[in-house]
Amino acid sequence: MATSTGVVDGALIYILAMSVLLLFLIVFFMIYFAVRYRASRNPVPSELPESPLIEAIWVIVPTLLVTTMFIYGLTGFRFLRSAPANSLVVKVYARQWSWLFEYDNGKKSADLIVPLGKNVRCELISADVIHGFYVPAFRIQQDAVPGLATYAWFNATTMGSYYILCSQYCGRRHSAMIAKLIVVPPDQFEAWRQGKKIEFTGASYANMPAGERLLYERGCVSCHSLEDNKMMGPPFKGLFGSQVVVTTAGVQRTVVADSAYIHKSIVDPGADIVSGFPNTMPPSKDVVSEDEIGRIISYLKGLK
Amino acid sequence: MAERETHESDYVPYFLHKGKYPGALGWLLATDHKRIGLLYLACIATFFSVAVIIGVIMRINMLPGHVILTAQQYNAAFTLHGIIMVFLVVIPAVPTIFGNFFLPILIGGRDMIFPRLNLFTWYLFVLGAVLALVSVFFGGGAVDTGWTFYVPFSLKTTVNVPLAVFAVFILGMSSILTGINIVTTVHQLRAPGMGFFRMPLSVWGFYATAWVQILATPIIGITMLLVVMERLFGIGVFDPAKGGDPLLYQHLFWIYSHPAVYIMILPAMGVISDIFPVFSRKNIYGYKMIAFSSLAIASVGSLVWGHHMYVSGQSDTAGIIFSLLTFLVAVPSAIKVFNWLATMYKGSIQVEPPFLYALSFIFLFSIGGLTGLFLGALSPNVQLHNTYFVVAHFHYVIFGGMGFGLAAAVHYWFPKMTGKMYNKPLSVVAWLVVFVGFNIFYFPMFILGWEGMPRRYYDYLPQFATLHQVASIGSFIMVAGLVLVAGNLLRGLVAGARAPANPWGGATLEWTLPSPPGQEDFEEIPVITHGPYEFDKKESGA
Amino acid sequence: MNASEDAHAAGRLGIWLFISTEIILFGGLFLLYSMYRLKNPADFHAGSLELNRVLGTLNTVILITSSLCVALAIDSLGKGRTRKSAWFVAATIACAFGFLIVKFFEWTAKFHHGLYPNAKVLLSLPKGENLFFGLYYLMTGLHGVHVIVGIGVLSVMLVRVLRGTITPQNPTYLVNSGLYWHLVDIIWIFLFPLFYLIT
């Protein structure tokens, strides 16, 4: 849970209470009239003279009621939309169909690890289409729009692991675009951020070899299977060293999938388009470092 | 009416009338408003069935352990369900079926003002429907964008977006022309003495709706054309890579698509306003307030589209403005509900099938409207946006509101349209099954959404399984009820008892005609001397 | 009650409603134009310098003149001078073709400079200029489609005036076609300064 949870819930519960009351009154009168004035009991209807007073009440009371709801919602919104200046800034990269979190010191992670009781400001960046950064437990949601800087912030008050979901429909594997938000003690967080190896409970890709873990963390497996089934992109199993038919600048040719080829496919995927697959992969220079590409290649070498 | 019986010999029901063309051509080239209304009815009923079947398939898929679709198929399924329901069923249904059939009669005219244009709108409608259908099978396959076609996803996906959005453009043209026809008809063809404040409230509903159709639909037209142009020529006005702003697409889309909700609900509210006085045997309470609240909903409802965008990246200031305006539109809706209830007060109430639907309309629409307050409020919306709460909310408003309003209209006007009566006890049973199924189906979705289940998810976290199961079971009950409703009506059509001219004791003009009406509706254009709900005066009028 | 007069009154309301929808249809593009201009004033300035102001002015004069012609056609018809009316309708159609020919040369010249959607040259320019030309093609293109539709409608009117199915007593179709044609003129009256003049 976070400080925002209570803020949003307050407004929700107020509106819920008012709505239940109104619904009860409406249904009560509807049923009461239908029974009390049924034709067999009240054969002669009596006209009700129009009363400006009653009509004025019907305009004014709902107006006042909804005004209170507006103000309650507005106060909460102000809270949600003003990140304190001293927040820890995390860059959130959303892409089809995975999340990547980058801390101010350049540390990257597939799970959002945050310290307990600290303000965290998530700056949302989308690489392709619109995604929705949604943490239900914290009651925060904000779209990541390509070409537009947006953010959400929170201050976690309970330790534990929560879901981060994509709430804006983004294509085939939209419902699988899930990451974890893990709230940990501030000292552990700091140690982890500085590069100490800590596996937090609930983390998504614990105990994997570095190369494989990168493929998960950076979202490669959303489109490339580690088995041999065909997804959005070519499967990885048995890829290294195999013959690949590609189209380069409109010309079809056959190449061997060696280290150079894989490197090029990561940094400039539009250059050689593997036949039978659409040219949809975004260039991934900003997401993986040279060092990381090396680890991925050495993992793929072993994936027979 | 007494006068009518003396002319019994030259009276021929409109569907037996021998016109210029024989047989099927007599229907396909019909310019008679009643026949065109029925042409629309046939199409819309078919599309509705298709969309319901797609919906059931999705619900089966959401049963724990019953995956029958791939992710791509599921995405296409909810997209098609949305496109068909929104553009082919809910937006056109009440204005084109009942607007066409009854609007001219209710104002004492013989037809719509532009009968050939009227038929043309039906052909455009069919063309749009065919294009939408064709887009499923050609050029990359069924659209998977959701019915909102949000850019840049709709620019990037490999499926046949251009044809589908072009279909929406065509359907928009059809809707605009229908709106023009309705406004002009109301202005030109009212019978002598039929002042604006003697029009039945259903006519006010059609009239207010028609204005929204005219003023808002061109925006979706141009937006859809822009998506086509983007796909075909890569112009870039919506593509962020070329400087375009995806949020402007959302603005344009919702400038139409939010008012479209009022295109859906206003005519249904109008019909409900006609039904309440008839079954309470009492003049409607606050006629002018209801009439003006229709116009208020139509106009204020066009200013609130930004409440779909609180978390979209829209500025916070704009969010606050739109939230305030959104709450204002709740007021005229509340006024209508209060006026309907006041109409029942001290009435002489007969709970016939149409009234049962009208009463359940109030219940379901109230839930839909009140949950709209959650979504209109800024901070709760941040939690509930794009979750099942929204899905439940709009199904309560659209299906519970417009759908039950439509069902009320069908059960109210069925005897007039067909000259036959359906089985009343069976229709009450069918209503009960639909009503119960509906609530088991959609109510759990409020809770799912509150707990954080996003919409348009092929898959879900394990904690949501139970509620999904309940919702799916509810959907099966509801569909069973719908089959019962349809079966009862069809049976009534074929083998029902003959309906009298005025089975409900209504005081509006359609009940002065025989059931079903003759080709010309009125042999002589009536002179109107009193309001539409003055039951004690109905003998002296018309 | 005179049926033809009733039909005329109804037709007039109908066509004015239609004109309103056309204004809003273009309005969606005006909305995009104003938002993008607001965000990219410098690029829009640069973009409009690329357009040929002389040709734009020429087309404005052509359309205003065509508007006059169609007004005079209706005027002549009302005075019972059917033949003269037909000549004016023909002149309107001629102006419409003139407009399209000028537009054709304008577009072709832009295409030669690589200023068309998705062209390498255009994509290399600042994003605001890409938007400017995108909107330029969309708005003048949609307007051009309206001109083409107008030519079709006016041609039918010409035939009907000559055949005598449009008469001084029954001018509704011609009057309504004229109203549509004036609308096409009005839209250009706004497009002209927005793209060619404001820098």
Added chain:
Amino acid sequence: MNADASREMPDARPHGPTTRSYVAVWGALIVLTATTVAVAGFNLQKIAIIVCLGIAAVKSTLVLFYFMHLRYEHRLIIKLLIPIAIGALAIFIGLTFSDVITR
């Protein structure tokens, strides 16, 4: 607006502007076009937008009032249509503007 409004004369009969006034309006439109092009020639910057759109508004009003006979229109509903359409558009643009400038 009522039913009696439908019993009226078709307006092709000469109760609108005279032939001479059509030509006069055309002359005014040409002069305004020349003015707007001339004004755009000076480097007036922001004022140019207002002047150019102002002249465009005057020109379209002339077309609406005289060529399209709106000045001689006696039905309220038709007189109101253009203001309604422009008003709707102004609201659409204005509310979208409230987002774009504060983003």
